[in-house]
Amino acid sequence: MxxxxxxxxxxxxxxxxxxxxxxxxxxxxxxxxxxxxxxxxxxxxxxxxxxxxxxxxxxxxxxxxxxxxxxxxxxxxxxxxxxxxxxxxxxxxxxxxxxxxxxxxxxxxxxxxSVISAVGVTGLQVYKFGKTTSIPFSNEQVDSPYEAMKENRKMGMHTLFLLDLDPIEGRYMTVGDAIRYLLRAALRKGDGGFKDSTLCVGCARLGAKDPIIKAGSASQLLKADFGKPVHCLIVPGQLHFVEEEALTLWKKENIQ
Missing domain, CATH: 3.40.1010.10 (Tetrapyrrole methylase, N-terminal domain)
Incomplete structure (x- = not known):
């Protein structure tokens, strides 16, 4: 068996x-x-x-x-x-x-x-991602996702945030929820590790017929509608010129 x-x-x-x-x-x-x-x-x-x-x-x-x-x-x-x-x-x-x-x-x-490989569709090189981390629903005093992002960025690496969900209760964290968490964590730490102007890439339903990918500043993506779950957030590190060119494609997406 x-x-x-x-x-x-x-x-x-x-x-x-x-x-x-x-x-x-x-x-x-x-x-x-x-x-x-x-x-x-x-x-x-x-x-x-x-x-x-x-x-x-x-x-x-x-x-x-x-x-x-x-x-x-x-x-x-x-x-x-x-x-x-x-x-x-x-x-x-x-x-x-x-x-x-x-x-x-x-x-x-x-x-x-897996989403770990599917994020390559953004144009960010998969081997340049650092530690992947998750943001839980209850995150008021949780620092580890924020600290993981800072450590990755010190090395020029991208950070993939997987976002909490509860299918039984029908609860799903959004790209906006993740950005608000990072802004609060930066304010609490007082180290400027994440700002309204920080470049972000938000993704929803990767691998589906109707995926959404948007790139822009944190403040821009806070206004964007990513629709149904599942969402994830990427904070890029140092960009290769090909990655920069690829992200322009997603920056042209409507920020609604």
Missing amino acids: TLYFIGLGLSDEKDISVKGLEAVERCGAVYLEHYTSVLNCAKQDLEKFYGKRVILATRALVEQDAEATILKDAAEKDTAFLVIGDPFCATTHVDLYLRARKAGIACRIIHNA
Whole structure:
């Protein structure tokens, strides 16, 4: 019996790879991780396309109850654990993999596109990104995302901010929320590490049919409408001339 960690890509039910779909079709149980991101389709769309019942896996189920659910099923039959993006771009999933291996369960990983690679569409060179960091909803006294950005910029590196979400409650942090956090953190620190004039790149729904990418100052992007989730924010570091040229494309987008 095998536990398959299968990346779904970034948009909808059709982003799964052929190899991933073949694995799902072999599985007797199919779980969809339901807390680190969301697709631009409903669970029912996945079930129709895969021909399988899909079980939503909350954070509590994966982190606390996996032994009685996912791992129990995987010990008895081929089981799929579906992850939006790539399976191993969140440490939670590495933890589940390690627990499965310790339990003697065979594991197979089927990769897919991730936001970590998709940000390359902005024209910023992926290998020039420094530490990726996340901004949580409750961030009034949280400094680590801001400090990560400052350290990256000291080295001329770009910073990708992944933004908090709660699919169960329907809460999603926006590009504007992230910028307001950085402005507050800079004010609290008093070090001028982020200003209204700081160049930013806001992204929404990368990999979907209707992605939005806008580049401009922090104050400009605060006024922009990025629409539905999922959003992320990039604060560029030192720019290569090709990156500068690429960003002009997104600066021409309407700032609304």
